[in-house]
Amino acid sequence: MKIYRTSMYLILFFMVSGFILLLLCFLDYKNILSHLLTVITGILFSFGLLGYSFYLLKKRKExxxxxWGPDGIVVDLKDNKIYWDEIEDIKFYNGRGGKSTVIYPHYTNHEKIRIRHKKWLPTTAHSIDWFSIEEPRDMHTNLMKAWKERKCEEPKL
Known part of the structure; x- marks a missing residue:
């Protein structure tokens, strides 16, 4: 079982963006009081970017x-799992936002998954964005192989 972790490029992007934004907030320190609302908003946003980058780094180190394993696919960093028998289809999606692997659970399982994942609303599809993980093409290829093997093992009705 191989774990596809968060991409270091994504972590570094958030970290560098947060530091640059923080530096930009204090660039014009002489006129800081005249633009106080903008500076406070920039500081809060930069702390948000930095906090998220450290969160992703912590999860990567963990x-x-x-x-995926014999029982299902872990779809996020909180170890939320979609079981194989709940999945209707897995597809590749190439859109404006980038490439992703999308897992579609059967509609009868949406509420069960929502309760198990402790979400407010059910999710009709679980997207794994390629820019957020390392070796996304390898992940998609291996996941599709595992999915085809699982579909062949299921009894046909």
Whole structure:
């Protein structure tokens, strides 16, 4: 079982963006009082970017990521799992936002998954964005192989 962890490029992007934004807030320190609302908003946003980058780094060091086993697929960093028998289809999506692997659970399982994942609203599809993980093409290829093997094992009605 291979774990596809969060991409270091994504973590570094958020970290560098947060530091640059923080530096920009204090660039014009002489006129800081005249633009106080803008500076406070920039500081809060930069702390949000930095906080998220450290969160992703922590999860990466913990070994969290996307993986699958005999019972299902872990779809996020909180170890939320979609079981194989709940999945209707897995597809590749190439849109304006980038490439992703989308897992579609059967509509009868949406409420069960919502309760198990402790969400407010059910999710009709679980998207794994390629820019957020390492080796996304390898992940998609291996996941599709595992999915085809699972579909062949299921009894046909």
């Amino acid at each position: 070994g969290k990521g996307i993986y």
